Amino acid sequence: MQLDFFPSRTLTLYLAKLFVVRILAVLIMLVLVLLALDLLAATGDILAVPGNGQAEILHYASLRAPQLASRFLPYSVLLATLITLVTLNQNSEVVAMKAAGLSAHQVLAPLLLTAALVSGVSFGFNERIVTRANATLKAWEAAEYGAIPPKGAGPDGVRSNVYLTDGRNILSAATLTGAGENIMLTGVTWYERAASGIIREQIRAPRATFAAPGWKLENPERFDVAAATTALGSTLVVGKTLTPEQIDLQAVDPDSQSFWQLSETINAFEAAGRRTEEMRAKWWHRLSGPLSALLMPLLGSVAAFGLARSGQLFVRAIIGMALGFAYFVVDNAALAMGSFGGYPPFLAAWAPFFLFLLLGETVLIRTEE
Known part of the structure; x- marks a missing residue:
């Protein structure tokens, strides 16, 4: 059993299903709450334009919701990891799995696989939906929620x-x-x-x-x-x-361009001798950003192990949450430094990912393996 990375097919599907359901539940909850708060701030400006009504408010919500979903998907994976693992620990399911001969990595393997699939879906969602929503919403905000000029011949539209x-x-x-x-x-x-x-x-x-x-x-x-x-x-x-x-x-607005369009824009800037550090950092972050979901089961794994009766389960959950949120703080800081030229773009986008990957592996191996 120790030579297989994944547990049995039944157990893998069971853990993956638990994880997916909780990711979706947390994501929907976060998006609905944050969208409601955002609408409270923006509705007045939208309705101030003559002719705007409920249809325009719903249109704004349809553009804002993909942005919120993309931004808070990694947070949802982190919270879903903690909820799933704490529940399994409280029900002694983790103890049963380890008693059956599974290692800590094997217990986490279904969650890591699910998180990898979520990262792939997140990348495609960002490229096909979020970039277009960014471009349309920024153009609408620039027009002060009035009529948006018709799209021209350019590939980026408005x-x-x-x-x-x-x-x-x-x-x-x-x-x-x-x-x-x-x-x-x-x-x-x-x-x-x-x-x-x-x-x-x-x-x-x-x-x-x-x-x-x-x-x-x-x-x-x-x-x-x-x-x-x-x-x-x-x-x-x-x-x-x-x-x-x-x-x-x-x-050029890097947030409104797809991965391949941004690559062509960077090449054009470099050919013209223009500064490209900010766009290059965001280009690399188009890959490392969605992959942050893959880190969350590893960073939150500290909540899965240890006896629930020891009274330290809550402390372990807090540690897992702190590790996850520390990653987002470091990632945003590194990206900002890369945009200003303080870090090389590749280092700004990927250093936090590999740093916390090693940190999560170290914590898991030293405490559970």
């Missing part, structure tokens, strides 16, 4: 909160659609600054298109800061040194 520099001047747009010379900017603001950095003139326009060269603002409203006067016009061309290629590179 992008939001675009900021570009033309020397010391700044061009910002609420949304961007299209690609190349077909780019269309909406909610545009042009800031013309003096050599000292002080804004001399602010120009707002509902739309801007490529004028070859520059960007043509339609129906601009000019505000002279020094004179405090406003003037209206029909068209105005600004940012004559800004090319569509520069805008394509600067208007």
